[in-house]
Amino acid sequence: MNRSREDTLAFERHEANSNSGVIINLLMAFGLFVAFIIWWTSLPLTNPNALDDYGLISILPWQFWGSIVLVSLCFVFGLKFSSVVPWARPAALLIFILLLHATTPLVYGTLRYSWAWKHIGIVDYIQRYGGVNRVEPFLSAYHNWPGFFWISAQAADFLKMGPLEIANVARFFPVVSNVIYVVLLGKIFRRFTDNQRVVWAALWIFSCANWVGQDYYSPQALSYALYLFALTLCLGPLMPRTTIRKKTLFRTRTWFVQLAPKASLNSSWLNITAVFFFAFAVFGIVASHQLTPLILAFSLLGLSIFAPLSSGYPVLTVLALVFWVIYPAAPFTSLYLPREVADIGQTMDGVTNKMVDTSSVERGIAVVVWAGRALSGAIVFLALFGWLRSIKNRKPVAIVCVLLIAPGLVLGLTSYGGEAVFRIYFFCSPFLAFFAAVALFPDRNAKSEALSYIVFFPIILLMSLGFLLGNNGKDRQYRFSPEEVEAAWWLYSQSRPGTLLVEGDRSYPSQFMNYENFQYLPISRERPKDLAEIIEKPASVFSRWFSDPRWQDGYVIVTRSQKASVEALGVVPEGTFDNLELDLMASPDFLLVYANKDARIFRASRFSKFE
Incomplete structure (x- = not known):
């Protein structure tokens, strides 16, 4: 009788543990599902055009933060009950990676970072010429260490992808x-x-x-x-x-x-x-x-x-x-x-x-x-x-x-x-x-195990905030609108060898196509003395640059992200590039050849005479 009683109690404990395990699994699955859904619903509510100097966090709705808190909480419980829900830790980590890294490409719709676009330019070069040019003077390090670009070019050729298609995937x-x-x-x-x-x-x-x-x-x-x-x-x-x-x-x-x-x-x-x-x-x-x-x-x-x-x-x-x-x-x-x-x-x-x-x-x-x-x-x-x-x-x-x-x-x-x-x-x-x-x-087996979980949870929340500020805090200048991409595409489609391209700053979709046809001159990198002269009389300075007989063509491009970059870092006073655009529009030496709400492209008038 005693043996039967012990067996019954053991069976009841096993059933209770099994039932609690099922409940924990259901709660964890529900929590992670809700975290993913509210993150997904937050994406249409995030307006990239409203970015300010705090970057991505300035436009994130409460749903996103709720998702961060919930997925972090699920991860902590997954650590605690790892034997019951072993799948919770990798599932929570995967969703967390999506929150940190998939939000920007889905919200912005374009590839961040001008240097990422520059990498596409090397891939485009390999696609057009079948290989690299190791003696190419511009971006020569990329041509001499081309492993990544060669792999990308082979994949792009196989999938029949051009520069914009590569950028769409690369984000x-x-x-x-x-x-x-x-x-x-x-x-x-x-x-x-x-x-x-x-x-x-x-x-x-x-x-x-x-x-x-x-x-x-x-x-x-x-x-x-x-x-x-x-x-x-x-x-x-x-x-x-x-x-x-x-x-x-x-x-x-x-x-x-x-x-x-x-x-x-x-x-x-x-x-x-x-x-x-x-x-x-x-x-x-x-x-x-x-x-x-x-x-x-x-x-x-x-x-x-x-x-x-x-x-x-x-x-x-x-x-x-x-x-x-x-x-x-x-x-x-x-x-x-x-x-x-x-x-x-x-x-x-x-x-x-x-x-x-x-x-x-x-x-x-x-x-x-x-x-x-x-x-x-x-x-x-x-x-x-x-x-x-x-x-x-x-x-x-x-x-x-x-x-x-x-x-x-x-x-x-x-x-x-x-x-x-x-x-x-x-x-x-x-x-x-x-x-x-x-x-x-x-x-x-630490006695302070419960305290470890209590401390870990707020720490990882603060770390998440630190990541979003550190990684996405400069997105006002690192994020490029579709209009800026369209303007850059138009510009690089017009290229011919020996073209001087004056850029407000490198922070725009640059050098991703036919890049070797251009000589690049970013205004923001000029010496303080020369920059002061450009601010005072930009049309006159640019006309002098384009008069050099080395150049077969010449453009000036100014975009929203360029303005955001130089103004945020204090390179030039606020409004400088707006005044630059007005001066170029008033000058007979320049023609406005492309414009949309986020970009303007001017061409030196002297080059239009040869067409």
Whole structure:
């Protein structure tokens, strides 16, 4: 009788747990469905023409914020009840990525960033000529590292896509990039810990930390994915099962440099396949980007020192990089390598040139700039706290530290300029996110587990706000209206070799078609003395420029996004470009040849006489 009673109670507990599991699954599914639906309904309510200096957040309706809160809450509950709803974490993360990265292409309807349009210009060049021109003087680095562009051109030819069709697809590139990143990082993080809460929390934090806009349609976005893929292989099937503690050189090292990744079950065919894919990834990286191979080489060198990874992998990476520099990219390196070598170590000198002086810009721009800095600073602070917690709890962290430090070595060994700081942060952000997750979830059996969830929820909400400000806060100048795209399309369709194109600023859909026919002269980049003369008498200055016998044609283009860019950054006084347009319209030396509500194109009158 007692045995039967115990069986009955056990059965009732099992049924209760099963029923509660069903209820939790239904609630989670309903919550994520509602989060997706209210986000989707918020899109038609978001008016991109109303953007101000605070960027995207200035036009987002309450439905969007409700969706952010709900999907974040579902993710936190997914962490808590991971054994009951294991699907909730990836589902919530996917929806979160859509919220962060799919909102802008769906609302704006066009490709952001002028440099993304410039990348399409290289693809257009390859489509028209069948390859690159390694001695091309303009955008020569792209022609000498054409891997990304060649792949894009082959895909575009196969799908019969022109520049505008490519731009229409490329606007969703950040969505695809970030999905690939979190998939690969999930595999990497699992080599550092078996605490799944840390893994998933780190992926969520990385999605917020990745605000610097390096995941758009670009060579660095592809190279970054290949970099993570190479690390996945080196931490997985390519990592020997031999423990590092057998190496005599490291017997006296402290505990915190112990090998963290688990031993992998290797086989001959798996190793051969992994080596093949590793070589493929390295070739793709060295053929597409200049900075990423260096970071990969430093990272693999660290793994070969602090882990039993074969030194052949960093050697292979360096050899591939050297081969590319001295042979395929020889036309570029023969001209620029001496200068690059002379400037080694000067990267930090260019940092200040990339840092916005918030005292000279509009309040909204200053808030946006400081939001990005605050987000990065908060993640670095959390990561430091997580690292200290790892040491206190005697957790092996050397591998993560190596991968975190390796990108920073590029600062002292290249002259890449201030832009390198943002790229390096991009490469450091996954490992900063990992340590930040450790800070919030230090131990699966911690007594303060409930407090971890309570603290995590508001932190990720603030991080989401920081991302939207940092990544989308400058969208007033980075977003281009359909009218601006139409004007640029008309302009580049008229091109002929030897055309001088005077631009108000580079912030518009530029150089995406027939780009080699133009010589570009952005007004905003002129020296202060020359800029003052342009502001005072633009028609006279431009007439002098176009009178040069080198030019076979000449245009001036001014757009809404150009005005937003120069005025927001304080390059020229507000209204300067409006006055410039009026002066050109009043001058007999210029003809207004194209106009819509967001763009005007003028042509020098002297060139119309030859038609």
